[in-house]
Amino acid sequence: MADWTVADSAELYGISSWGGDYFAIDPDGGVVVQPAGPDGARVSLPALVEELRGRGQRTPLLIRFSDVLASRVREIAGCFERAFRECDYAGSYRGVYPIKVNQQRQVVEELIEYGRSTHLGLEVGSKPELLVALALIDHSDALIVCNGYKDRGYLEIALLGQRLGRRPVVVLDRPQELETLIKVSRELGIRPHIGVRARLSARGAGKWSGSTGERSKFGLTVSEIVGVIARLRAESMLDCLEMLHFHIGSQITEIRAHTDALREASRIFTGLYELGAHVRYLDVGGGLGVDYDGSQSSGDSSMNYSVQEYAYDVVAAIREACDERRVPHPDIVTECGRALVSHASLLVFDVLGVNEGAGAGFLAPRPPAEDEHKLIRELHEVWSGVTPESVQEAYHDAVRLKEEAHSAFSLGYLDLEARARVEEIFASCCGRILACLRELERVPEDLESLERELADVFYGNFSVFQSLPDSWALEQLFPLMPIHRLDERPARRATFADLTCDSDGKIDRFVAPRQEERVLPLHEPDGRPYYVGAFLVGAYQETLGEVHNLFGDTDTVHVSISESGYSVEQVIEGDSVDEVLAYVQYDRRDLSERVRRAAESALRRGDLTLQEAALLRSRYQQGLTGYTYPERES
Numbered sequence: 317m318a319d320w321t322v323a324d325s326a327e328l329y330g331i332s333s334w335g336g337d338y339f340a341i342d343p344d345g346g347v348v349v350q351p352a353g354p355d356g357a358r359v360s361l362p363a364l365v366e367e368l369r370g371r372g373q374r375t376p377l378l379i380r381f382s383d384v385l386a387s388r389v390r391e392i393a394g395c396f397e398r399a400f401r402e403c404d405y406a407g408s409y410r411g412v413y414p415i416k417v418n419q420q421r422q423v424v425e426e427l428i429e430y431g432r433s434t435h436l437g438l439e440v441g442s443k444p445e446l447l448v449a450l451a452l453i454d455h456s457d458a459l460i461v462c463n464g465y466k467d468r469g470y471l472e473i474a475l476l477g478q479r480l481g482r483r484p485v486v487v488l489d490r491p492q493e494l495e496t497l498i499k500v501s502r503e504l505g506i507r508p509h510i511g512v513r514a515r516l517s518a519r520g521a522g523k524w525s526g527s528t529g530e531r532s533k534f535g536l537t538v539s540e541i542v543g544v545i546a547r548l549r550a551e552s553m554l555d556c557l558e559m560l561h562f563h564i565g566s567q568i569t570e571i572r573a574h575t576d577a578l579r580e581a582s583r584i585f586t587g588l589y590e591l592g593a594h595v596r597y598l599d600v601g602g603g604l605g606v607d608y609d610g611s612q613s614s615g616d617s618s619m620n621y622s623v624q625e626y627a628y629d630v631v632a633a634i635r636e637a638c639d640e641r642r643v644p645h646p647d648i649v650t651e652c653g654r655a656l657v658s659h660a661s662l663l664v665f666d667v668l669g670v671n672e673g674a675g676a677g678f679l680a681p682r683p684p685a686e687d688e689h690k691l692i693r694e695l696h697e698v699w700s701g702v703t704p705e706s707v708q709e710a711y712h713d714a715v716r717l718k719e720e721a722h723s724a725f726s727l728g729y730l731d732l733e734a735r736a737r738v739e740e741i742f743a744s745c746c747g748r749i750l751a752c753l754r755e756l757e758r759v760p761e762d763l764e765s766l767e768r769e770l771a772d773v774f775y776g777n778f779s780v781f782q783s784l785p786d787s788w789a790l791e792q793l794f795p796l797m798p799i800h801r802l803d804e805r806p807a808r809r810a811t812f813a814d815l816t817c818d819s820d821g822k823i824d825r826f827v828a829p830r831q832e833e834r835v836l837p838l839h840e841p842d843g844r845p846y847y848v849g850a851f852l853v854g855a856y857q858e859t860l861g862e863v864h865n866l867f868g869d870t871d872t873v874h875v876s877i878s879e880s881g882y883s884v885e886q887v888i889e890g891d892s893v894d895e896v897l898a899y900v901q902y903d904r905r906d907l908s909e910r911v912r913r914a915a916e917s918a919l920r921r922g923d924l925t926l927q928e929a930a931l932l933r934s935r936y937q938q939g940l941t942g943y944t945y946p947e948r949e950s
C-alpha cells in the first residue's frame with residue numbers, strides 16, 4: 317500500500333486542522349488521542365475501542381477524554397492570563413461554565429475539579445440548574461451566575477445559597493425581576509449580589525445570532541438599566557449591583573462581532589460606574605467558537621479567530637474603555653460553553669452494512685456475446701473506451717443508451733435478463749468514469765454531482781437525532797472519519813444513513829480540506845468491524861438528543877490517559893429499551909403481559925408450540941432489558 321500513507325489520510329480528513337493537536341494518526345494507521353499534544357501521553361483509539369469491546373462495552377459508544385477537558389479549562393484561562401500580562405490589566409479572570417451546554421453530572425463534576433485552581437464557576441439558566449450548581453460548587457471563589465426566568469423560589473434559593481458560603485450573582489434578565497428580588501432580600505435579610513443583563517444593539521454573527529439585538533428575548537435596555545440603578549439607590553442597595561452581563565449568541569464565527577459587542581458593553585460598564593454603580597464584574601457571555609471544519613473561516617461551522625486572539629480583544633477593549641474614563645479594571649467573567657467541552661467527547665460507531673452505489677462498480681463487465689442485444693454491445697463499447705479525455709462524452713453516451721434500453725424494455729423489446737445486463741454495464745461505466753474524474757484537476761460541471769449520485773451508503777450504528785442533533789437541526793458540520801485503516805487508500809465514496817426510519821436520519825455533508833464535500837472517502841469493507849468517529853461532539857449534542865424511533869442514550873466511558881497507558885474512570889450505561897419505553901409511558905410489565913396473553917391464546921389454538929412460546933418469551937424479555945442499538949453477532 318505504498319501509494320497511500322497516513323499523511324495522505326491526515327490531509328484528506330483534515331484532522332490537524334480541526335483536531336486542535338488533540339488528535340493525530342499514528343504510523344500504523346490508527347487515530348491517536350493526545351491530550352497534551354504531540355509530545356505528551358497518547359492512546360490509540362482503535363486499540364482502545366477494541367479493548368473496551370473486549371470488556372463487553374457496546375457500540376455506539378461515547379468516549380469522553382477527561383484530560384482533553386482539563387486541557388481546555390487550562391488553555392482558555394491561560395489565554396486570559398497571558399492577555400492580562402501583556403495588556404497590564406489589573407482585574408482577574410473568572411470563568412463560569414454554562415451548565416446547559418452539557419449537563420451530564422460527570423462532565424460538570426470534572427469541570428469543577430479541573431477548574432478549581434482557576435476558580436471556574438457555573439452559569440445556570442433555570443431553577444433545576446441552580447439546584448445542581450448549589451450542590452456541586454463548594455467554595456465562594458467560584459461564581460454562580462444566575463440567568464434565566466426567575467420566580468420567587470429561584471430567588472430565595474439563590475439568596476439562601478449565600479449563607480452556605482457560595483457566591484450566586486442574580487442577573488436581572490427582565491426588569492420585573494427586580495421588585496421580587498428586593499422583596500425576597502428584605503424578607504430574608506440577605507443582601508444579594510446583583511447583575512444586569514444588557515441588551516446590546518450590536519448583533520452577533522452566524523446561525524445563533526438571535527440572542528442579541530434590540531428585539532432579543534433577554535436583557536434590559538439601557539434605559540431599563542438606568543431605572544434599576546435609581547431603584548437600587550432608593551433602596552440603599554446600589555452597592556449590591558456587582559455585575560454587568562451580556563451574551564451575543566453561540567458559535568460566533570467572526571471576531572468582529574465580539575469586538576463590536578465588547579466596545580458597546582465596555583461603554584455601558586464605564587457609564588454605570590459614572591452613575592455611582594461600582595460594578596466589579598464584567599461578564600462577556602459565551603459565543604467563543606469551535607472550528608468544526610478546520611477552515612479558520614467565518615463559515616457557519618468555523619471561526620476566523622483563535623482563543624488567544626479572543627482573549628486579547630476582550631481584555632484590550634475593556635481596558636481601553638476603562639482607562640479612558642479612569643474606571644478600575646473589572647474582573648472579567650466568561651461563559652464559554654462550546655469552546656470548553658466540544659473537544660472532549662467523541663462518538664464511535666460501527667458500520668453495519670453498505671449499500672453499494674454505482675460508483676463502486678469497478679469490475680470489468682462480462683463481454684457481450686454475439687447474439688446479445690445491440691444496446692448491450694454498444695454500452696460495453698462505451699465502457700471499454702472511457703479515458704480521462706473522454707469522460708464527459710462517455711457519460712452522455714452511457715446515459716443515452718441506458719435510457720434507450722429502459723424504453724425498449726417498457727415496449728417489450730428487451731427482456732428482464734437483458735435489462736439487468738444493461739444496468740450492470742452502466743454501473744461499470746460510471747465506476748470507470750468516476751475513477752477518471754477523481755484524477756482530473758477540474759471536473760466538468762455536468763459531472764460534478766456524479767460523485768454524490770453514485771456514492772455508497774454506509775449504514776452507521778447510531779441515531780443522528782440522538783447523538784448529532786445539530787447535524788440534522790442546524791446542518792452543522794462535525795468532523796467524521798474512520799478511526800483505523802488510515803494507511804490504506806479509501807477506495808469508496810459514501811454518505812451515512814443512520815438506524816432510524818427517517819429520511820433525515822443521514823449525514824451527507826462533510827468536512828474536507830478545501831470545501832465542504834457531499835461524500836466521505838471510506839474504506840472497502842473487508843468483513844472486519846469498521847469504526848467511524850464523530851468528533852467534537854461534547855457541546856449541546858448530548859443534551860438536545862431525542863429518542864427518535866426509540867434509540868436512547870448511548871453508553872459512555874470516561875478515559876484518562878497517562879504515560880503508562882489509559883484507564884477507564886467511569887462507565888455510564890446508556891438507556892435500555894424498557895427505560896426508553898418508559899419515557900413514552902409504556903410499562904414493561906404491561907407489554908410483557910399483553911404478549912404473554914396473545915401467546916397463550918395462540919398456544920390454545922395450536923398456532924404456537926410450547927418451544928416457540930418459550931423462545932418468544934425469552935427474546936422479548938432480553939429485548940426489553942437490552943441496548944436500544946443493534947448488537948453485533950459474535
Ligand SMILES: *Cc1c(COP(=O)(O)O)cnc(C)c1O
Nearest residue numbers: 414566567602603651652653654
Ligand atoms: C448558552 C449560553 C452560553 C454558552 O454559550 P457558548 O456559545 O456555548 O459558549 C453562555 N451564556 C448564556 C447566557 C447562554 O445562554
